[in-house]
Amino acid sequence: MKKVYLSLSSDIIHNGHIKIISRAAELGELMVGVMTDEAIARFKRFPTVTFEERCEIVSSLKGVSSVVPQDSIDYEKNLLKYKPDIVVHGDDWLTGTQAPVRAKVIKVLESYGGKLVEFPYTVNPVEEVMEADARRILSMPEQRRGRLKQLLKMKKPVTLLEAHNGLTGLIIENTKIEKNGEIIQFDGMWVSSLCDSTAKGKPDIELVDNTSRLNTIDQIMEVTTKPIILDGDSGGLVEHFVFLVKTLERMGVSAVIIEDKEGLKKNSLFGTEVSQTQCSIEAMSEKIKAGKEALTTHDFMVIARIESLILEQGMDDAIARARAYVKAGADGIMIHSRQKTPDEIFEFCRIFREKDKITPLVVVPTTFNMVTEEEFAEHGVNIVIYANHLIRSAFPAMQHTAELILQNSRCMEADKQVMPIKEILTLIPEAK
Numbered sequence: 066m067k068k069v070y071l072s073l074s075s076d077i078i079h080n081g082h083i084k085i086i087s088r089a090a091e092l093g094e095l096m097v098g099v100m101t102d103e104a105i106a107r108f109k110r111f112p113t114v115t116f117e118e119r120c121e122i123v124s125s126l127k128g129v130s131s132v133v134p135q136d137s138i139d140y141e142k143n144l145l146k147y148k149p150d151i152v153v154h155g156d157d158w159l160t161g162t163q164a165p166v167r168a169k170v171i172k173v174l175e176s177y178g179g180k181l182v183e184f185p186y187t188v189n190p191v192e193e194v195m196e197a198d199a200r201r202i203l204s205m206p207e208q209r210r211g212r213l214k215q216l217l218k219m220k221k222p223v224t225l226l227e228a229h230n231g232l233t234g235l236i237i238e239n240t241k242i243e244k245n246g247e248i249i250q251f252d253g254m255w256v257s258s259l260c261d262s263t264a265k266g267k268p269d270i271e272l273v274d275n276t277s278r279l280n281t282i283d284q285i286m287e288v289t290t291k292p293i294i295l296d297g298d299s300g301g302l303v304e305h306f307v308f309l310v311k312t313l314e315r316m317g318v319s320a321v322i323i324e325d326k327e328g329l330k331k332n333s334l335f336g337t338e339v340s341q342t343q344c345s346i347e348a349m350s351e352k353i354k355a356g357k358e359a360l361t362t363h364d365f366m367v368i369a370r371i372e373s374l375i376l377e378q379g380m381d382d383a384i385a386r387a388r389a390y391v392k393a394g395a396d397g398i399m400i401h402s403r404q405k406t407p408d409e410i411f412e413f414c415r416i417f418r419e420k421d422k423i424t425p426l427v428v429v430p431t432t433f434n435m436v437t438e439e440e441f442a443e444h445g446v447n448i449v450i451y452a453n454h455l456i457r458s459a460f461p462a463m464q465h466t467a468e469l470i471l472q473n474s475r476c477m478e479a480d481k482q483v484m485p486i487k488e489i490l491t492l493i494p495e496a497k
Contacts, residue, residue, distance in 0.1 A: 066094050067150040067151055069151045070152045071098070073123060074104075075123050076112040079195065080189060081192070085184055089128070094130045095128055095131075096132070097131070099116065099120050099123050101116050101120055106220075116426055131149050141173050148177055148179070152182070154188050156184065163466065211362075212253075212291075213253060213294070213319035214319070217425055217447055222449045225252060225254055226251045230281065233456075239492065255452055259300050271298050287316060299323060302406065303352050310367065311361075317432050319364070320368055321351075323353075326344060328342045341372070341375075343376055346385070346389045349369065349390060353369055353390055369398055371387060374401060374413070383413055400417075402432070412435060466479045
């Protein structure tokens with residue numbers, strides 16, 4: 066009997082899946098590669114059902130002989146391991162982001178004499194409803210809050226992009242590309258005080274109050290499902306920080322990052338060009354402890370941001386602070402630098418990892434932007450935050466459009482620069 070292989074995410078099972086399983090089983094002994102949580106999270110969305118539960122569901126379906134894990138949307142590893150005679154798939158991957166995955170499957174099959182069998186894809190109107198229901202579940206606070214910790218266990222590094230309103234949140238939620246046989250996307254969102262302030266036309270000096278900032282988060286959370294980290298600036302007074310932590314935890318935010326500075330906030334990228342004061346280790350540790358003690362779950366993370374390298378206080382000071390903040394209960398350490406090379410960041414990572422292999426490390430590569438995510442992972446970095454790129458790209462584009470309209474006294478010339486209105490409406494859930 067021929068060996069047949071079919072890959073499923075199986076987070077949502079509908080009649081289309083049952084139909085293709087039945088047809089695949091008619092071709093021989095059917096092995097189903099159930100995608101792991103990490104594989105699904107990388108190319109689709111975070112699963113609502115655990116890998117173990119999905120394996121149990123699939124193995125109970127009529128026609129399935131065996132179930133194996135598939136840890137990537139790329140089939141190559143499993144095809145070379147199990148050498149199926151036939152791979153079965155719907156014809157929905159002839160075009161789109163999965164087309165390169167299909168091409169690679171054909172190439173691997175040809176290398177040992179296997180073949181690909183494709184059946185017409187079953188369009189199921191109920192699937193759209195089920196998918197919408199799944200996304201509503203994922204957007205709930207109790208589901209969303211702990212997702213950052215889950216992702217940190219699954220992949221390295223976790224990547225976040227800045228969002229400053231619901232629309233930018235939707236861009237992060239929905240943008241995917243194919244790269245090296247994988248479909249990849251951002252893992253979460255960073256709500257930056259700089260970008261939130263800039264979007265409101267205000268300076269980045271903690272002028273925008275927490276009520277306004279929480280409203281921004283609420284707008285983003287209403288239309289997305291991915292985890293959110295908030296830029297908490299200094300966290301304010303200890304008593305105020307405690308209430309902020311409680312509110313963020315209740316909303317479903319995954320983490321807050323607070324920096325060890327005091328006084329009027331100035332953006333870190335100014336460095337020593339402006340007057341900035343680093344708070345004492347004791348004061349920062351007290352704030353971390355108070356924030357952690359205020360939590361009612363184990364899902365929310367308090368991450369400490371160290372400004373020693375920004376303020377030219379030296380590597381020893383940065384490491385000492387990192388050790389102290391972890392001891393105080395910090396769930397992660399963000400090390401910041403405004404150097405154009407990553408040398409001091411990599412040195413910090415090396416020294417810190419000599420004694421601490423576990424605590425997540427966070428970087429924001431705004432200035433040392435030549436470093437790849439793979440290189441960061443090799444140096445022990447767990448989270449990479451692209452902190453301000455959407456708002457920085459939006460401003461020149463909008464300014465150029467405004468200039469075109471002024472120059473021509475009409476908007477026809479600007480049409481070449483802008484997205485068609487029907488296309489932008491598709492970004493908005495339930496726009497129809």
